[in-house]
Amino acid sequence: MGWLKVTFWGVRGSIPVPGPSTMRYGGNTSCLEIRSEDGDWIIFDAGTGLRVLGESLDLSKKHDITILISHPHWDHINGIPFFTPIYIPGNRVAIYGPGTVEMSLEDILSGQMKYSYFPVRTVELQAEISYHQIEQDSFTIGNFTIESITLNHPVACLGYKVHYGGKTFIYLGDNEPYYNVYKDGDGEMGEFVENLNRRLVEFVKGADALVTDSQYLPSEYESKRGWGHSTTHHVVNMAVRAGVKKLFFFHHEPLRSDDDLDDILLHYRQMIQDRGFPLELHAAMEKQTFDI
Template identity: 35%
Template sequence: MRYGGNTLCVEVRTADGTLLILDAGSGLFPLGRHLQATESRPLQVHILLSHTHWDHIQGLPFFAPAHEAGNRVCVWAPKEPKRSIKDLLESQLLFSNAPYHLESMAGQFRFRELGEEEFRIGEVRIKTQFLNHTVLCLGYRIEADGQVLVHCTDVEPHLGRLLRRDHRDSGRRLRDRSAMRAGILHREDARLVSFAQGADLYIQDSMYTAEEYVSRRGWGHSPCDFATDVALAAEVRRFVIFHHDPDHGDEFLEEMIESCRERASQYEAPPQILGAREGLELDLSVCP
């Protein structure tokens, strides 16, 4: 009721009006309606997909601007070895599943396939990095207007925890966030921290509690304590707990968020920690 039930979709606006959309879950449906009502035409939209799991693409067929002639939708996604992204997205619109195809939608689609690389959309600089998920999945580091937003979902730790020595067991307060980097156990987890380094806004999959994660290893999602440690080690300014488990109610989520704040509060200058919820708006030019 408070955090919302739509699947993943984040709107990003730069100062010059460039519109990026991170993932196309069911949240893309209300965003599309909003854009229809508020934007001048033709609309130019860039959708950056982390991967093609259902919860990240199911809004695309119902994105109203894509049904309007003249609008342009560019979809960026990881390059699969055997199938094109267009082919993968069309497979959710097979005749038995939906009454239309991407081809029959009135807007103009373009597709761009990505590996680990850097590119630009207008004045926006974007860097990609593969994440530890069940399928090919990309994180995006987006730099514009002197601000950095890093979006990493869906992602799982390589070793279940980030640090060699858990600060709760150490018997003393570890106060220096930058010193956490020295304790990272796995090369790929260190790469994740480097990717997020210094972000003004860090959005990371934090689906489970540490206790839940024990029976969900290999599912491709993070326990929230790991995500908090990445945010701490990367010295981000704001951290958003993201990709909520649909079985978690509002109170449960609030306890999770509070436990992450408590964990982070043991460090000097902890990031502001928020739980993602529908309609949440953050202005990165304003210090938390």
């Protein structure tokens, strides 16, 4: 068991935002990968960053690819039709993820390649593609042991925990902390909600690295409550409570410029330092790699 590395290929939420103000952190939507020295390899989410990841591969070689999808919103699956390895015979692509109440995982993913949306027919996908619809579960992929957990989002959405050689890496897709919908306060309901949130704190407990949706600032949250996303405040609190070692803000709000992200990071790093929390904080940046 040697090194374990994570690379970001798309760090943005909701919609790609190319342009001068997003050049440093990047404008592609959700996609990251984890690789081990033993050759274990998993891609998380298939936003537009997946296209860039595909370009980084040596396509003269055959690849055995595993993609874990958090949920099938556009910003998490839109890169699949533009992922070159799916057109090359001999490649194998296994896609794991949840379905929705209306559709299976396979119907959702092949649906976005229907002729009305996309010019290539599914028969032109030369790679061997398999679909694995999962819920909250645990399974292995090579030397990686994976646990998935249900998150709070308008559609079924999963977070993933990877165990490898005593290390743990966690990727949480889109997620909003549960809250008490009864504004006038209902004691029992408050406790119920707190238990639901505690379940996620338990899941991320002691993680070596946590990458999580932190789309909004606390000042933006009230008008977006119920949309299924966390604030920077929520995730810093959760990481501190759970004793996470490294936290990465991810799924950045599309309107957020590079300078905004720098300012946010600075603000929270100062707060963490002032309070003496043993947490290392970063904002995910496209094409950045870190060791676990």
